[in-house]
Amino acid sequence: MKGKNGVVLLGLKLEMRKVLIEAxxxxxxxxxxxxxxxxxxxxxxxxxxxxxxxxxxxxxRYFDKAEYTTIAAELRAALGDKYDVIVHYTHIHIEYDEILRR
Ligand SMILES: [Zn+2]
Known part of the structure; x- marks a missing residue:
């Protein structure tokens, strides 16, 4: 696991640790x-x-379309319904949207 140059993870919430581990x-x-x-x-x-x-x-970017779909499904299964996995053209976005339901 690595961060792109300049990526800021300081302040990342504990709930996102599961995302890092599962992804x-x-x-x-x-x-x-x-x-x-x-x-x-x-x-x-x-x-x-x-x-x-x-x-x-x-x-x-290194995944083809079929593999990308598989990866999104695997992430959704691993993370459960408190997280939202959104497929974008250039990246996958994952958020802890349970926080919006509190
Ligand atoms: Zn995003």
Whole structure:
């Protein structure tokens, strides 16, 4: 597991630790090293959970479309319904959206 240059993980919430652990396992199973491309850094849409430390973006560019779909399904199964796994063209975004239901 590694972070892209300049990625900010300081302030990441404890709930996101599970994401790092599970995503690391999934990436390894698919022969890649997990790279975090955004944590608390970067420009995100209003209402984003990134600035609060409840969201992570993960690099996916080395996966083809079919493998990417499989990976998203594996992440959803591993993380359960308190987390939202959103597939973007350039990355996968995972957030702890249970925080919005409190
Ligand atoms: Zn994101």
């Amino acid at each position: 690391d396992k999934v990436w390894k199973a698919h022969g890649q090293e997990l790279t975090i491309t955004s944590g608390l850094d970067g420009i995100h849409s209003p209402g984003s959970l990134h600035p609060y430390g409840y969201a992570l973006d993960l690099r996916t």
